[in-house]
Structures are given as structure tokens and as C-alpha cells.
Amino acid sequence: MASAARQMSRSAARTYASVTTPAAQHHRVVIVGGGTGGVTVAAQLLRKQQGEKADIAILDPAATHHYQPGWTLVGAGLKPLSAMHRPLPDIIPQGVKHYPLNVSSFNPENNSIKTAEGVDVTYDYLVVAPGLETNFAGISGLTEALQDPATQVSSIYSDKTVEQVWKNIKSLKEGKAIFTQPAGIVKCAGAPQKILWMALSQWSKDGVRSNIDAAFATGAGAMFAVPKYAQALEDLRVQRHVEGLFQHNLVSVDAKSKVATFKNLADGGKEVQREFDFLHVVPPQKPWDFVAKSPLADAAGWVDVDKSTTQHTKYSNVFSLGDASSMPNSKTAAAISSQAPVLVNNLLATMSGKEKLNAQYDGYASCPLLTGHNELMLCEFKYGGVPKETFSKYLGGQEKPRRLFYHLKKDLFPYVYWNNFVKGTWYGPRGLSAPKFD
Structure with missing residues (x-):
């Protein structure tokens, strides 16, 4: 939802419910989640329904809306954490009802939550x-x-731990540094190594890089899922003297002994122990239980939707986008920028009684992959790991890190997010130009 930690406590939400909310509510459109996907869909629906009486509600217990792509910038010392979040009520579009409540179950047969x-x-x-x-x-x-800063263990995957990442980078002068990525699905699959490259760049600026042995331990078999960018990143890994521990999945951390234990997936799950002086961890990720255990989920626990239309495969009045959906693309905010207009168009078509859904999502996602100070590899691709690059016809292949792309990530994208994206006026590679569907 708006916060991975679902920051509003259940007790606070219950107080709200008992004091201000009747025991039953009905809305024409209900959106579960006030994160990037939910808020963007609400904003675009309102814009599409101008002049009509929209009846939209968002359910999300969080008090805070986070710009999670910015956490890498915070961990790398490029931006303050305060610039990466806003109160959720300030982000939800005016005219949309907000219920700060925790979803416990779905009953799609009866259209109820x-x-x-x-x-x-x-x-x-x-x-x-x-x-x-x-x-x-x-x-x-x-x-x-x-929970203990002295351990030199940190993670950019939470607002509670991301500031410690930068502190640990700055304090390390020598020793063994390990950066991890878990096996399986993670949001923004490039982020685990973005912080690797930024740390190496900072250590070079500080004159201590030669004193630090760096390793990237990933549960995957390559540096990236898209072959074109995987090769370019593998070349960087070799050039920058980073040990590659492929198919190594982190299973435990002994902070007292400073030992990380991995399972080598290529060797039958054999355990491998590595000492560290610095450890950056990306935790495993999974669907929320209230989704995974619902009739809406596929066998893996994600909301089971058509990968092109975003409509549920069984319940035609249900749609999904973003990290919770079963769409087999990279789970990034950039993906949502292309998914949202497709979903909104198809939802409105369904609401008007049309059976044919014309809007199609091609799997577009983007990973603005920081590779150091003043350089970034702008990875853009669609289903099948096929590159779909916005700037290649002007600048050449985007597997080459460029300063222009670095400033897009650092300076432009946060501004666009708060001023356009969550207000329903940003369409990814199309910028401010909304797509038109036949």
C-alpha cells in the first residue's frame, strides 16, 4: 500500500472506523491501496469522468505515501528522506473518499471487502x-x-532503515562489503545493485576503494533479467573488480559474528558463509496474505489478471496493476505509468457495457540504474526482455551510462512524481501526453 510497513496502527484504524464509519459502505469504484498505482488510477479516473459524479473510494491504512524509487537516492546520500514522503491524505485526489482501514478478505462473488x-x-x-x-x-x-546501527547492516528497502545505508557507506574505510539480492520477485529489481554502484563511487571519491573488497550476491543467475543490460552490467562488474556470487541466496545474518550465510542454489542449496564489515540486504518479497489467500489470487499469490488488459481473468469487474498484479513484468513505478492509462480506459469501457477492451499494455517497464555519480544506465524494456528505449534514436543504445540519465533520476523524476504522476498527468515515455486507444 502507500507504505510497505502499513504505518497506521490497526488500533488507530479501528478507532477511526468505530467513531466515524458506519459498518457498511458502498461505492461505484473501490481501490485497494493508496500507493503509486492506486492514487494514479484514482486521479486518472477523475480526469476521465469530468462533468460526471464520480464515486471512488481508496482503502489504505497508511498515514504516509512514499516515493519509494527515491530511497536509493537517500541511501546514496543524494537526497534527504524528508523529500521522499508526504501525508497520504494530501496525495489522495480531492473528491475521492479515503478509508484508513486494513483489508482482511475479498468476496468477489458478492462484490464485497x-x-x-x-x-x-x-x-x-x-x-x-x-x-x-x-x-x-x-x-x-x-x-x-x-535495529542496531553498530552491526553495519542496512537496507534501502524501508524508510526506517534507508538513512543508515548512507551512514554505513560513509563510515566504511576498509574491509569486506557485501550487497545482496534475493531469489524471486522484488520490486525494482535493479535497486539492489544501484546502491552497490553508488557505494563504490563514493568510496572512490573518499579514496578508500582500494581498501574494500566488494561482492554482489544475488539469487539470480545474472546481473539483470534483460540480456542487453545484463551483459553491460556484467562488464561493469568485472571492470570495477566486484566479486559475483550468482545464485547465492541470503538466508541468515549473524550480526555479532559479522557472518552472512547464503544457500548456493547452483549447488543443491549448499550453505556458504561469508564474513562482512558492511552488509546491504534486500529482503525477500511476497504478496500480502489478504491477497494471496483470496479468490482473486493465482497459484503464486498475485492478483490474476490478463497481462495485456489488466482485467481479472475470472471477475470482469475487477482490475489490478502494480506490484500486486500477476503481470509478468518488472515491478516498478515506471511500469505503473504505462499500466494505469490502460486500466482506466478498460475499466471505463467495462463500466459502459463494452465487452471488447481496446487498451493493451505491452509490458513496458523502466529501471533507471545508477552506476555511479553523474552516470546512469536507463534500462527500458517490455515483455520478453525486449528493449524499448525512449532515447536510443537520439543518443544511441541506453546500455551506455550517461550523465543526462543520471539527472533524470536524481532531479527530474522526483519532481514529476509529486507534481504530475500521482495527479494523473504523467504517462511514462509519453510524458504529459495521454495515450489514445482505438
Whole structure:
């Protein structure tokens, strides 16, 4: 949802529900999740329904909306954390009802949602966009290690731990530095190595790089899922003397002994222990239980939708986008910028009684992959790992890191996010120009 930690406490949400919300509510469109996907869909729906009486509600218990792509900038010392979040009520579009409630279950046969606070919400149409869960508890010892700054263990995947990343980078003068990426699906799959490259760049600026042995331990078999960029990043890894521990999945952290334990997936899961002086961890990630255990989920726990239309494969009045959906693309904010207009167009078509859905999503996603200070590899691709590059016809292949791309990530994208994206006027590679569907 708007926060991976779902920051509003359940007790606070229950108080809200008992004092201000009747036990049953109905809306024409209900959106579960006030993160990037949910808020963007709400804003675009309102714009499309100008002059009509829209009846839209968002369910999300979080108090804060986070610009999560900015956490890499915070961890690299490029931006303050304060610039990467806003109160959620300030982000939800005016005219959209907000319920700060925790969804406990879906009943799509009856078009209803139960919440932990005892409020039933019914709908005519449902958009499911609660994001995914960063499962820090999925690695033994990690939660405890993150709570103690002295351990030199940190992660850019939480607003509670991201500032410690920069502190740890600046304090390391020598020793062994390990950066991890888990096996399986993670949001922004390039982020685990963005912080690797930025740390190396900072250590070079500080004159200590030659004193530090760096390793990238990933549960995957390559540096990136798209072959074109994987090769370019592998070349960087070799050039910059970073040890590659491929198919090594972190399973436990012993902060006291400063030992990280991995399972070597290429060797039958054999355990491999590595000492560290600096450890950056990306936790395993999974669907929220209230999604995974619902009738809306596929076998893997994601909302089961058509990968082109974003419509549910069984319930025609249900749509999904973003990290919670089953669409087999990279889970990034950039993907949402292309998914949202498709979903909104197809939702409105369904609401008007049309069976044919013309808007099609091609799997576009982007990973603005920082490779150091003043350089960034702008990875853009669609389904099948096929590059779909916006600037290549002007600048050449985007596997080459460029300063222009660095400033897009650092300076332009945060501004666009707060001023256009969540207000429903940003369409990814199309900029401010909304796509037109036949």
C-alpha cells in the first residue's frame, strides 16, 4: 500500500472506523491501496469522468505515501528522506473518499471487502493495488541486525532503515562489503545493485576503494533479467573488480559474528558463509496474505489478471496493476505509468457495457540504474526482455551510462512524481501526453 510497513496502527484504524464509519459502505469504484498505482488510477479516473459524479473510494491504512524509487537516492546520500514522503491524505485526489482501514478478505462473488476494523465495503468495480510485502523476517537475524546501527547492516528497502545505508557507506574505510539480492520477485529489481554502484563511487571519491573488497550476491543467475543490460552490467562488474556470487541466496545474518550465510542454489542449496564489515540486504518479497489467500489470487499469490488488459481473468469487474498484479513484468513505478492509462480506459469501457477492451499494455517497464555519480544506465524494456528505449534514436543504445540519465533520476523524476504522476498527468515515455486507444 502507500507504505510497505502499513504505518497506521490497526488500533488507530479501528478507532477511526468505530467513531466515524458506519459498518457498511458502498461505492461505484473501490481501490485497494493508496500507493503509486492506486492514487494514479484514482486521479486518472477523475480526469476521465469530468462533468460526471464520480464515486471512488481508496482503502489504505497508511498515514504516509512514499516515493519509494527515491530511497536509493537517500541511501546514496543524494537526497534527504524528508523529500521522499508526504501525508497520504494530501496525495489522495480531492473528491475521492479515503478509508484508513486494513483489508482482511475479498468476496468477489458478492462484490464485497471485509476489513479488520469490522467495516464491510461493497463495490460495483474493484481495483486491487496494495503493492507487495517486504519480508524482512524471511531472513533469520536480519530484523535484529537492522535495529542496531553498530552491526553495519542496512537496507534501502524501508524508510526506517534507508538513512543508515548512507551512514554505513560513509563510515566504511576498509574491509569486506557485501550487497545482496534475493531469489524471486522484488520490486525494482535493479535497486539492489544501484546502491552497490553508488557505494563504490563514493568510496572512490573518499579514496578508500582500494581498501574494500566488494561482492554482489544475488539469487539470480545474472546481473539483470534483460540480456542487453545484463551483459553491460556484467562488464561493469568485472571492470570495477566486484566479486559475483550468482545464485547465492541470503538466508541468515549473524550480526555479532559479522557472518552472512547464503544457500548456493547452483549447488543443491549448499550453505556458504561469508564474513562482512558492511552488509546491504534486500529482503525477500511476497504478496500480502489478504491477497494471496483470496479468490482473486493465482497459484503464486498475485492478483490474476490478463497481462495485456489488466482485467481479472475470472471477475470482469475487477482490475489490478502494480506490484500486486500477476503481470509478468518488472515491478516498478515506471511500469505503473504505462499500466494505469490502460486500466482506466478498460475499466471505463467495462463500466459502459463494452465487452471488447481496446487498451493493451505491452509490458513496458523502466529501471533507471545508477552506476555511479553523474552516470546512469536507463534500462527500458517490455515483455520478453525486449528493449524499448525512449532515447536510443537520439543518443544511441541506453546500455551506455550517461550523465543526462543520471539527472533524470536524481532531479527530474522526483519532481514529476509529486507534481504530475500521482495527479494523473504523467504517462511514462509519453510524458504529459495521454495515450489514445482505438
